[in-house]
Amino acid sequence: MLQHFGKYLIFMKSLFARAESSKVIFNRTIDEAILIGINSIFIVAIVSTFIGAVTCVQTSYNLVNALIPRSTIGYMVREMTILELAPTITSIVLAGKVGSNIAGGLGTMQITEQVDALEVMGINSASYLVLPKIVAAMLVFPMLVIISMFLSIAGGYLAGTITGEITAQEYITGIRDDFIPYNVVFALIKAEVFAFLIASISSFRGYYTSGGALEVGAASTTAVTNSVIAVLIADFVCAQLLL
Amino acid sequence: MIEIHNIHKTFGDKKVLDGVSGVFETGKTNLLLGASGTGKSVLLKCIVGLVKPDIGSVTFDGTYFTNNKLDIRQEIRRKIGMLFQGSALFDSMTVEQNVEFPLKMLSDMPKDERMDRVNFCLQRVGLENSNNKMPSELSGGMKKRVGIARAIAPNCTYLFCDEPNSGLDPLTAIKIDELIAEITEEYGITTIVVTHDMNSVIEIGEKIMFLYEGRKIWEGTRDDILDSNVKELNEFIFANRLMRDAKKVEEEEEEQQRAAQK
Numbered sequence: 001m002l003q004h005f006g007k008y009l010i011f012m013k014s015l016f017a018r019a020e021s022s023k024v025i026f027n028r029t030i031d032e033a034i035l036i037g038i039n040s041i042f043i044v045a046i047v048s049t050f051i052g053a054v055t056c057v058q059t060s061y062n063l064v065n066a067l068i069p070r071s072t073i074g075y076m077v078r079e080m081t082i083l084e085l086a087p088t089i090t091s092i093v094l095a096g097k098v099g100s101n102i103a104g105g106l107g108t109m110q111i112t113e114q115v116d117a118l119e120v121m122g123i124n125s126a127s128y129l130v131l132p133k134i135v136a137a138m139l140v141f142p143m144l145v146i147i148s149m150f151l152s153i154a155g156g157y158l159a160g161t162i163t164g165e166i167t168a169q170e171y172i173t174g175i176r177d178d179f180i181p182y183n184v185v186f187a188l189i190k191a192e193v194f195a196f197l198i199a200s201i202s203s204f205r206g207y208y209t210s211g212g213a214l215e216v217g218a219a220s221t222t223a224v225t226n227s228v229i230a231v232l233i234a235d236f237v238c239a240q241l242l243l
Numbered sequence: 244m245i246e247i248h249n250i251h252k253t254f255g256d257k258k259v260l261d262g263v264s265g266v267f268e269t270g271k272t273n274l275l276l277g278a279s280g281t282g283k284s285v286l287l288k289c290i291v292g293l294v295k296p297d298i299g300s301v302t303f304d305g306t307y308f309t310n311n312k313l314d315i316r317q318e319i320r321r322k323i324g325m326l327f328q329g330s331a332l333f334d335s336m337t338v339e340q341n342v343e344f345p346l347k348m349l350s351d352m353p354k355d356e357r358m359d360r361v362n363f364c365l366q367r368v369g370l371e372n373s374n375n376k377m378p379s380e381l382s383g384g385m386k387k388r389v390g391i392a393r394a395i396a397p398n399c400t401y402l403f404c405d406e407p408n409s410g411l412d413p414l415t416a417i418k419i420d421e422l423i424a425e426i427t428e429e430y431g432i433t434t435i436v437v438t439h440d441m442n443s444v445i446e447i448g449e450k451i452m453f454l455y456e457g458r459k460i461w462e463g464t465r466d467d468i469l470d471s472n473v474k475e476l477n478e479f480i481f482a483n484r485l486m487r488d489a490k491k492v493e494e495e496e497e498e499q500q501r502a503a504q505k
Contacts, residue, residue, distance in 0.1 A: 018313065024348070113331040120291050120403075121345050122320035 011126065011204050015134075019127040025135070028128070032136035036098055040144060047093050048148035051085050052077060052155030060165035073166050074174020077156035079183075086148040087187045088235050091194035094141065095227035099202035102133055103223035106206030107216035115207070130203040134196060141195035142188045149187070190238050197230040244269050245401065245433055250289055250299035252282070252457075259285045260296070261457040267435050269304075272427045272447045275437045277454035278479055283437045284328070284405055286454065290435065291323055291403055292316060303401065321349050324394030326404040326423075330386035332378040338365070338389050339374040345397045364392040368422060384415035388422070395426060402427065402434040408443060420446045441483055444468060453479070469493075 019025065059076045106129060109115050118125040153175055160166035166174075205223035209215050245267040252260040259282045267273040275283045288294040290301050292308065301308045303319050332341050342361045346352055352360070365371060368388040378386060387407055394402055404423055408416030424447040427434040436443065444451060444465055451468060453461040455475045463471065469490065471477065481487045 018317075020348075108334075112329055112334075113327040114333055116288075116293050117325065117327060117331040117333075119293055120320060120323055120325045121349065122317045122323075123348055 007208070008201070008204050011207065012200060014124070014126045015131045016127070018124045019131065020124060024128065025132055028132035029135045029139070032132045033140050036133075036136055037140045037143065039101075040094055040097055040140075041147070043093060043097060044090055044144050044148050045151055047089065048086065048151040049155035049158075051089060052081060052152030052157075053159030055080055055085065055152070056156035056160040056171075057163065057165060060160065069170070070166050071170045071174035071177060073160060074156070074171040075177045076174075077171075078153060078175040078179075081149055081152040081156075082183045082187050084235075086152055087145050087190040087194065088231065090145050090148045091141065091191065091198065091231050092228055094144070094194075095198045095202075095231060096224050098137065099198050099223045099227045100220040102199060102202040103206035103209075104216055104220045106130070106203060107209035107219040110207060110209045111212060111216060126207065130200075130207065133203055134199040137195040137199035138192055141198075142191040145187060145191040149184075186238070186242050189242060190235065193234050193238060194231045197234055198227045201227045201230055244304055245290065245435070246302040247286075247290060248300045248302070250286060250296045250301075252285055252289060252294065252296050259457050260289065260299075263299075263454070263457070263459050265452050265459060265462065267433055268450060269433045270428065270431045271434070271449040272424050273433070273435045274444060274448040274451045275435060275454060276439065276444060276448070276451050276479075278439060281454045282457040283439075283454055287403055287405055287435065287437050291325060292320065321397070322400040324397070324399030324402045326387065326390040326394050326402070326407050328405045328409055330378070330383075330390040332381075332386055332389055332393070334378055336378075337374065338370065338376050338378070338381070341378070341389055342392045342396050345393060349397055360396060361392075364396045365389075367395070367426070368392045383410050384412075384419065387411065387419050391419075391422060391426070395430070398430075400432055402432050404434070404436040406437055406439070408438070408440055413442065416440065417442060417446060423447060424449075439479075441480060441486060455479075 055077050056073055059073045060070075063070070063073060106115075109129070115125045115129070118128060157168070157171050160171050161168050202223040205219045205226065209219040246265075247267075248264050250260050250263045251258075263282075263286055275286060277283050285294055289296045289299075289309075292301075296309060299309070303322070306315065306319060308316060308319055332338075333344065336344065339358075339361055342364055343357050346357045346360060350357075362371075362374075365374065368391050370385060370388050370392065373381070373385065373389075378389070381389065391404075391407075402423070407423060408419050411419065420443050423434060423436060426432070436447070438444070448465040448468070451461075451463060451465065452459055453473070453476050461468075461471055461473045461476045468476070468480065481490060
């Protein structure tokens, strides 16, 4: 465990040891950002909308006290979405999608000697391949989290109003009630932290793949598992430190 | 000229290279010959710096490479072209982009000059009309050709080929061998080819180094190799029935000549 962590830190240092030119990194980052963003937006949209819908319906089911106003449902959906569901669930979904993609891609490049080909040309393969992925993830994840927040609240609205659990007026009153802008900032900070962890851990696992196709599969699985655990730990640490 | 001196490499308990020294001459196709698992590819990786030897040094035209400063190693690496066993073409790029890649990354060449060079290199390896194909659309032989074009695109001084004809049919294998030999002669570069293919030895082996269990046990030319009296080398060469038959015919002819002289 400690050995892996040490190796991970050395790997992170190697990204900056002899980094490629900023123009190359910039162009690659844009390419990666487009890939991560476009490929993830559908799944993020589906998951977020349904999470918002389910949160709304289940909160309504639990809200049996007649003294509590129905607008609390909207309030609960907003708070749960912004503080936890949008950044964390989105990141866990992305750990599965983006993380396995990064680890699988780098692992395949490693076993087919494409990484060696870069090194022989005198290119820092870690910097060229990994740094743009991390920067791109850190650029795109917050955007996806914002979309997720919006869609989740919209999902709650649709579910609540279509099923008749709550009126549109009550829901809107709820989501506007006691709004704390810092919570959005907190969610975006978490998104940045999670993006860094997912991209760097998955890259680390993929970059050090050796063997064949079986090992690439194993690296992808390990990347996802490690990323999810790291996200959950970081979620707790962020909540403890920033709230 | 590339010189290697006393290269040792161990992975875990397994000693892969055991004090290999030698000289690879400029303008010649130098072959690293040996059975599978004798350390040929590891030696090649030690030479290009992909694997760090435990002991020993590599010198490129008098410039010390192993353990030298990073910028000096980078400078040398930029003169290296390498053809990998599986070609190692970048999957996400077209043939054209693969060949253009080292030029784009390592030179300040404008786009039109780069494209001229790419087209020239592709033409040189006989792939004029494949610019927009993806690596997945290419046959094994075509991939090797693109690999060679990418290796020579930045005007490399040193060309390394790791089993260039593995997985190819005999005819394509010979064509690839011939292409490597032609390019070596044409550009006057230092070429090292890792192989276990006796056809390559006969076709292009101007200088051959035979490795056995991580040690160099024979060195010579393709003209000397059939007459060597190194047991391990003879076992390797004459493992092939055709080679055994050829040797038998040669011996019979020699015997007939001697009988005729008497």
